[in-house]
Amino acid sequence: MCPTYVTQYLEELDFLHEACLTALFSNRLVKFVSVLDNNGKLIIAEYRKGIQNYWRTDFVSNNNCDHHGSSYLFHSDYLVPAIEKIRSSSLESTKKHHQQQQQEEEEIHFEIVEIIDNVRLAIAQLNERKDKYLCVYIQSSASSQEIISKLRNAIS
Numbered sequence: 001m002c003p004t005y006v007t008q009y010l011e012e013l014d015f016l017h018e019a020c021l022t023a024l025f026s027n028r029l030v031k032f033v034s035v036l037d038n039n040g041k042l043i044i045a046e047y048r049k050g051i052q053n054y055w056r057t058d059f060v061s062n063n064n065c066d067h068h069g070s071s072y073l074f075h076s077d078y079l080v081p082a083i084e085k086i087r088s089s090s091l092e093s094t095k096k097h098h099q100q101q102q103q104e105e106e107e108i109h110f111e112i113v114e115i116i117d118n119v120r121l122a123i124a125q126l127n128e129r130k131d132k133y134l135c136v137y138i139q140s141s142a143s144s145q146e147i148i149s150k151l152r153n154a155i156s
Contacts, residue, residue, distance in 0.1 A: 013044065019126060019155060020046040023136050026154035027147055032137035035126060038087060040080040043132070082113045082123045083133050108155055110136075110148050120144055122151065 016035045023033045024046050034045035089111075113121040118141045126132040134155070138147055 016044050016126070016132065017046075019134060020044055022154050023134060023151055024048060027138075027150045029138050029140040029142065029147055030136055030151070031139050034079075034135045036079060036083060036133050036135060038083065038131045038133070040083055078113060078115060078121055079123075079135055082111060082121060082135075086111050086123060086125065086133065087130075108134075108152050110151065112144050112148070122148055 020033045020035060024030050028048075030048070032045070032047040035043045037043060108124045108126075110122040110124045113123065115121055118139060120138045120140075122136040122138060122144070124134050126134045136151060138144070140147065
C-alpha cells in the first residue's frame with residue numbers, strides 16, 4: 001500500500017474521530033455519535049460513558065430478530081434509511097440549487113429523525129464528497145433546534 005495513501009487515510013480517521021468527540025461533548029444530551037459511509041458502514045463511533053447498558057435496553061428486539069441484536073436493528077431501521085433519504089434529497093437539491101449550495105457550503109445541515117419519545121437522531125453530510133455522515137443520537141425533551149444549533153456551532 002502506498003505510504004501517501006496510508007497517511008491520508010490516517011489523517012482522515014483523526015479528523016472523523018475529532019468530529020465525533022466534538023459532537024459528543026457539544027451537549028450533555030448527546031449520548032452517541034458515529035460516522036458512517038454512504039453505504040451505512042460504520043467508520044468510527046464514540047459514546048458517552050455510563051450508557052452501555054441503557055443503550056441495549058432502548059432497542060428491544062423481537063423473537064424473530066434476536067440473532068441480529070439491538071445494534072443491528074438500530075442501524076438497519078434508523079441509520080441506513082436516514083442516510084438513503086439524505087443522499088436522495090442531496091442529489092435533487094444539487095440539481096435544483098447548485099448556486100445556493102455554493103454560498104451555503106460552510107453550513108452543516110442536519111436531518112432529524114424521531115425515534116421514540118424524547119429520542120432523536122440527527123444526521124449530516126460531513127465532507128465535500130458527500131460520502132461520510134455524522135450521526136448523533138440525542139435524548140432530550142428539549143427542542144431539537146437548540147441542540148442542533150450547539151452541534152452546528154461546535155463542528156463548524
